[in-house]
Amino acid sequence: MQTSIPVIAIDGPSGVGKGTLCQLLAKHLNWHLLDSGAIYRVLALSAFNHHIDLNDQHALSDLALKLPLVFQTSDTGVTVLLDNKDVTQAIRTQDIGTAASKVAALNSVRAALLQRQRDFCQWPGLIADGRDMGSVVFPNAPVKIFLDASAQARAERRMKQLRKKGICVKFGEILQEIIERDDRDRNRPVAPLKPADDALVIDSTSLSITEVFETALTYIKQKLN
Numbered sequence: 001m002q003t004s005i006p007v008i009a010i011d012g013p014s015g016v017g018k019g020t021l022c023q024l025l026a027k028h029l030n031w032h033l034l035d036s037g038a039i040y041r042v043l044a045l046s047a048f049n050h051h052i053d054l055n056d057q058h059a060l061s062d063l064a065l066k067l068p069l070v071f072q073t074s075d076t077g078v079t080v081l082l083d084n085k086d087v088t089q090a091i092r093t094q095d096i097g098t099a100a101s102k103v104a105a106l107n108s109v110r111a112a113l114l115q116r117q118r119d120f121c122q123w124p125g126l127i128a129d130g131r132d133m134g135s136v137v138f139p140n141a142p143v144k145i146f147l148d149a150s151a152q153a154r155a156e157r158r159m160k161q162l163r164k165k166g167i168c169v170k171f172g173e174i175l176q177e178i179i180e181r182d183d184r185d186r187n188r189p190v191a192p193l194k195p196a197d198d199a200l201v202i203d204s205t206s207l208s209i210t211e212v213f214e215t216a217l218t219y220i221k222q223k224l225n
Helices: 018-029 036-049 057-065 094-104 107-118 133-137 151-164 171-187 209-224
Strands: 007-011 032-035 069-074 077-082 126-130 143-148 200-203
Touching (some): 007 018, 007 133, 018 032, 018 126, 036 069, 036 094, 094 107, 094 171, 107 133, 143 209, 151 171
Parallel strands (some): 007 126, 007 143, 032 126, 143 200
Antiparallel strands (some): 069 077
């Protein structure tokens, strides 16, 4: 009998579709959702707001420990609040994403946010979305999935998303940003982006989100039953 709170850890690089998959799984299972990437994005935004240098580990760690962050979930999705202000859209810009990647590479910042992420684990279970959920934050999670896709495919998806919002972007610039972020995330000295040893790797390059969801759900049922 399962006595500890079950965690499904979903890791993978930027723009691979983790957020969509995790929201679908959380809604299907009626579990809690942790978007760890949003935490680092909120920290980066807060650092900008407080004029803190992104290389100042001490100041960033102090900020992380007292970050006034709240996630509000509803049928329409997740609302991110910073100091009771809705920053859901503000943290999704390219600049904040790049800054979050730099902040996330700092050892002291990751240490400061580690327990905060673990505190999201509540009954009946948690879907944890990130880059080191299965390898570092929840190493004992019964289900670990690493979602991947080619940089080209991720850049195309990102470009379509931005153009739907009326934002004019160049494919080459988006692709370069993704490649550079991948390099930072995969080669950082602390908690580098990589599949946990016991994770199922799903390459979504040529899969629809429905196919990814069905593959993940089948695996989850096998592991939890």
